[in-house]
Amino acid sequence: MNYVKTGRKFICNMAMPLAMMFAAFQASTLVACSDDKPVSGGASEETRGLASLENITIAGRSLNLSVSAQLVGKGEKEQLTFVSGSAYAEGAQVKFFGVDTATFEVSEESFAQVKSDKDGKFEVEKVSPESPFAVVEVSGKVAFSAKAPYGRLNGMYSSKDMSGQATYRTVVDLREKKDVKVNILTTLAAARTLTLAKTGLTFAEAKAQAESDVLLALGIRDSLDAFDKVDYSQKSSSIFPVFIMASYLFEGVPDAVDQTAADIDENGTWRSVVFSRYLDSKGLEYRYHLLREMDFLALLGLGLGDIRVAELAEKYFFNVVEVLAEGKGLCTDDREGEKNGFGLYSDFVCESGYWVLHDKESVYQKKLGTMTDERDGKSYKTFTVEYNGESRTWLAENLNYAVENSWCYKDDSANCEKYGRLYSMWSTFDIPRDTQYIAAMWAEDSISNLEEENLGDEYEGYAQAYGEARERLLGVLDSMDGQGVCPEGWRIPTPDDWEHLLNAIYEVDENADIAAALKSKTWTKGIDGQDVVGFNMLPAGVADRQIYPSWIGNDYFLGEGETADDFPFVNGFMDYDLENSASYIFYGEHGEAEVATSRVSFAIGGVSARISVRSDRITAGGSDPEQGNPVRCVKD
Template sequence: MKYLEMSRKFICSVAMPLALMFAACSDDKSVAGGSAEETGIYANLENITIHGKARMAKALGGDGASEGRIVVTGLEKGSVVSLYQLDPETFALSDSSITEVIGDEGAFAFLNVTLECPYVMIYATRPGSESAYPYSVLADVRDADEINIDILTHLEALRALYLVQSGTSFAQAKKQARAEALAAFGMYGVADDIRVTDTLEYTAMISSLMGVLPTSIYSIYSISLPWPWENSNMNKLFTAVAERGAFLNVDSELDKSFVDIVSQQVDKLRMYFSVPATAYQKLGDDWSRDYQVRLRMVEFYAGMLAAAFDAGQCDQEHEGNVFEAPRGTEKGDYMAAYDLVCRSGNWNLAHKELEHSMGSMTDSRDGQAYKTVTVDIDGVSRTWMAEDLRYDGGEGVSCDEDGCIYNSLVAAGLDSSYFIFKYEYESYEACVDYWHAENAVPYGGIEDYCEKTMADPWVQLDVTKVDVSDTATHQGVCPDGWRLPNPRDWESLLSFVQTKLDIDGGSSVLYLFDIPPFGNSVGMGLTARYSIMWLGQTPDFVPSPSQGLLSVYGVDFVTAPGYAVIDDDGWTDVVNRVHIGGWELKFSQGNSQIPVRCIKN
């Protein structure tokens, strides 16, 4: 509650003329849940009920590695709401408050309350002693049947209270505060009743604001506090919003931290969108809606960056304008290589385009046509398939509507004789005997564990039988004139991206993906794999994608056998597969079923 005390001291520092306050408290309005009768110059504010809901956006069950759908829900049950009356002469908060506990779905109610003036400040504080700040709302209890509290009303309340204490009428202060709070974050044209009239837009807006103004440092909440965004910066932002209606260009450290945290949120969305839209559509209406929510969030974050970089408002006059977003070079600057593009009244983020040329080829074996992409790397042109191979070569390949996956051995034109299979135990019986001797039971039971362990040996390429030199080429399952890319081909492609965009390892791999709405920077058009998992499963549990958690894995491809660095310590070994996703290329050995991309000889 430290922030609550700071807020009360801050707003009590400015006095307001009695005449203005006298007029403000004599408006003839009805009271939510109470009587509309007038008593002298005041409305009847005796024994009234003040009720409402405190709302937040959250990813259902999200824990960082996996993420659920974004929804608007009530603050956690057990959150505390505190109502402060405003002094009719100074608009200062009263020294005492009325406190209640939030119930189901964020609902709260103050029963049988008697007020001297209809203007109140209500704070809602989430559970936990380390909550960074409470949500709040500055309200006229006569204006609505239900009072709404969320992150936007908190920003409005900070500014509106400062304005009324400075002499602005209550109605004008509320209107001005809302417009300024939204504009401070690059948001324009947001309807006053958006929460009711456009729930998708409201969800995206609230989630975007919460993403850059997290309320807790703990990961048990939907959004945790990343390291650049310290409480001191949060307090600077809130103070600036209250006093100026804006927070940018006040403090260089604050500006930098704001750009950093927005950019981190954008990177999370880039990962999400590396999975194709069709995948979310297959998961059902709830996930299709989630996809649309996050598309809108990208535009909200683009607006925030446009505000941070003084790109101006995206309106008809600026339609089609492209603004190159500045990027820092110091450690901690997360700004990727984006352009801000003004389209249809909203700023959009687009990956910078790298020079490449698109083409096509046809596989003579089955007549399948493929898009291709050619890039010039250090004066050498390389042409890649811009789609996964779809050739059904029989044994070792599995094809469906999503494409084909190949056994790594078959894809490279090898067989099991080229691998060394290493088992944890000499035999199934040896595994069972080991666990009995240990007087212990592994997960799943001894028999089941030993059966699965013996069926999944560690696989290693036999380098005495496979050409793994730098000049080796493996056509494998690729068409004539094409071959499997080797580790050096992938490393060279990623290095090309990093050099051209002047970015480090980081999330540079994401420029190899086709990521709506950011684009397909280098034409490779990779798409990530995903899975849906469920928590709390029981034997009679029936999985429903709408209740699941999404994990994005990136994508794996077969490579021609060759040497590559396979761990962070620089250990080099022979590999035959590459994982592209998250933040890097990772090479490994194996004989699993994965896709193939071919490169032209």
């Protein structure tokens, strides 16, 4: 299976009944101990100190994360969306059940109940439990938020609220701890703790062993903090990355958590075939490295200072994939250095107890070089590709040569240094800005915004003016020499240049993901590319500096429920998609642009066209002459 070829939608449709784990949980605790075997040091030991449990106060918090990602929309509107739930909403039901000290049976009736507050916190006062042990169960609605941090959906950033149900639990010794923490990890260990306690271990020993079993089932061999150390105030705790990983792994699906807990309860291992198939569906993670993506971390309340937490969470996640989904077992000392292929571009390598995901060494020997633009002395990296016996040399960086009608993204010179300048069609091809064409273009566009019957004789005038202006501009473009804004001896890439480049990539890998193949290995936000031939594409975004006619108001851009605040206007203009996309203008004879390979084909008619690469795909379409795009040059 190719996990890194394409980003797939991964909405888990699991059909396991919610009662499965709870049934297993009850079954594991209803078995009485034999007469000839002591239980946890005997009932007299386990009932010591009960007097200290009279009229006590028990407080705690249930911390839940439900974190996932999916692609929403289609075509140009397709975006990566994160879904994150942070804590139980107000009103989650918290129940306390006693546990028999001799049989470790869980009582059917709770000895206390309370509602949590909006932060998942709860407290009961003046309770006198008959047993030092208690199962604390929290059931309720989880608050979620969905966002599209990678870009705009229909011209805006989207967000929406959702909710879901979940039940988490833990087992505690109330003589030792009256500050109770409930989370996904304590849920995985709860039933296993009681099962082990029946074997003669003390409660403390049973709980420690259960947590060790859960970690080992997840392929984690390190000794980490106890599960009840999970708290946002203790993000430095060694268990916190596991909490993030498990939350993303299970996506808050109760059946998945309960089935895994039942597996671990039975014999300390995780063997669910259904869940290994569910892991197969999480292909986006392999491409997008979500667990160290900053917008994703922000949804979890983490920031730049917590990147180490994110890196460890991803390390644990990829290890689970190799151990469970790939069925390779634990990375043990005797397997150090073992390598397993994972898709076309990656390998899992056993390193110091964990399976670590690495890029494969490229089979393509890149031909890299440098050049200097004599106009301003700037130096650029270059790469050369060969296909069908012909070599072509490209800039491996976006051009950063200042001319009129070119801009730094949001007028920030730092963006020019990193991503290059953004050039309008006029500056790209080094032709005068045609104000008559722009006026005619907007006039033509107004026809679709004003009713024809109200235009009268003006209707045909609009269309005729635009047609004449367009033909005049195409004539200018047809007569240009192709150098455009490029240095002497270099030119704007033609459709034929793009064909040659893409075919060279397909020659390396006939099933190549072109978007991934062109993108830099440090594209942005963890959505890394493969940079197969050296193109080293970075997401420079678009500078939208067109001057709108007086009849254009904010309402022209807005859809239902949208406001002008949804648009990042800069000095009256709108720059967008930095760190999300890169687009390159190309031009064919008299406005007909075509790129055709054995695997992909683009044909566009217009004044100019552009190839666009977003986070996970490559497309082509028309280009507004006023918008700024990055420029690459090809050597003559």
